[in-house]
Amino acid sequence: FGPVVTILAIVGARGFLRNPAAKLVAASAGIYFLAETIVFRYGLFASGGYSRFLVAISPLVAILAVNGANRLLSPDLSIWRWASVGAAMAMALLWIAMERQLVIQHGVILDIAETHKAVWAIRITTIALAAIALVAFGLGATTSGRRVGRHLTPVALAVLLAMTLYAFYRPLPKPADATLIDDAISKLERLGYGDRPVVTAHPYVELRVGGAIPYDHPDTRRRIEQAEIGSLIVWESRLTGSEDHKLGIGEFLGSPAFREVLRTDPLPYQQTPYLYVFEKVASWSPRQVRVASPASQT
Known part of the structure; x- marks a missing residue:
């Protein structure tokens, strides 16, 4: 108003x-x-x-x-x-x-x-x-x-x-998170990952990679467990790291089942990267997680 x-x-x-x-x-x-x-x-x-x-x-x-x-x-x-x-x-x-x-x-x-x-x-x-x-x-x-x-x-x-x-009251600009997502997807395509399956909790990421999150899909943790080797896992704090999905960034940074491919700049006025992209390189379940903080990886 x-x-x-x-x-x-x-x-x-x-x-x-x-x-x-x-x-x-x-x-x-x-x-x-x-x-x-x-x-x-x-x-x-x-x-x-x-x-x-x-x-x-x-x-x-x-x-x-x-x-x-x-x-x-x-x-x-x-x-x-x-x-x-x-x-x-x-x-x-x-x-x-x-x-x-x-x-x-x-x-x-x-x-x-x-x-x-x-x-x-x-x-x-x-x-x-x-x-x-x-x-x-x-x-x-x-x-x-x-x-x-x-x-x-x-x-x-x-x-x-x-x-x-x-x-x-002006033409609506593209949100800062959408700009970071677009840049990340463009970089992934240049790196040769453009045809990989993507697992994410973010609807805009799904839209950009040509997918759709079905209403009856398993939760994100289960989708990651079921994803084939070589799939890309896109993590961001607002949705993937929320209380609904309960997937902390440490579960990926500290796991031998994932290899970090890309991280973006922070959103305006924030300090931590907005988006992380991981390649699934081995089977993964919560029992295999070795938690590590983002600071330990920098």
Whole structure:
């Protein structure tokens, strides 16, 4: 939804909670958003928690946002003042969420280079909206002050919206991981591995090598065990190394059944290689694993 629409929706929700007939709109959007946040935070149901899952409540959020805009532009002094305070509180909530995300993701918001610039934009806007909320009560004392004050929060949100449009509303670039995967496959072809069977948990890798992961396939560990000698095993941390597949990189680096063929550069703002490619050179099962850390192989 973007920060501006989110702020307006939060401001608009307060007015809807006073209207029994409108509570369903606010409650439905809020409960869905909360549930999806919990799913994303704790990795429940094997879900990536992608933001596109929130498309289902976009119409409800739009209704809330329109109500929030009306409250910020209301001629009623009390409504305008508390809407300004609500906008500042909503912005503070977004700021706290962003800072927490930076801690969880070790300084990375998204694997897109430009988004790190949003950190300071969010911080500065939070301070600006907080200051506007503090002066809103004083500016409402006179007619001229109220006229100026009523434009402060909308102007601040308009600036934030312009920054959001500048950052995101452009032709979608290829994700950083897709670029690394494409480069890795091109290198494998040049090295003479282009016709080898590939075992991976990553759907895009399967797509690039012309395969498909069937819905009823065995788990990745079993597929690796059953793979013929000479097959390529593509490992990456997000899927193959996840709790769903439980295949640590040490199981491959420390096993005589695999020979490392290729490793890629890290994703932006990360330090470890994103992708490893191994050739299966002998039969393998978990009993044969000798665990080794990536650091011991460098």
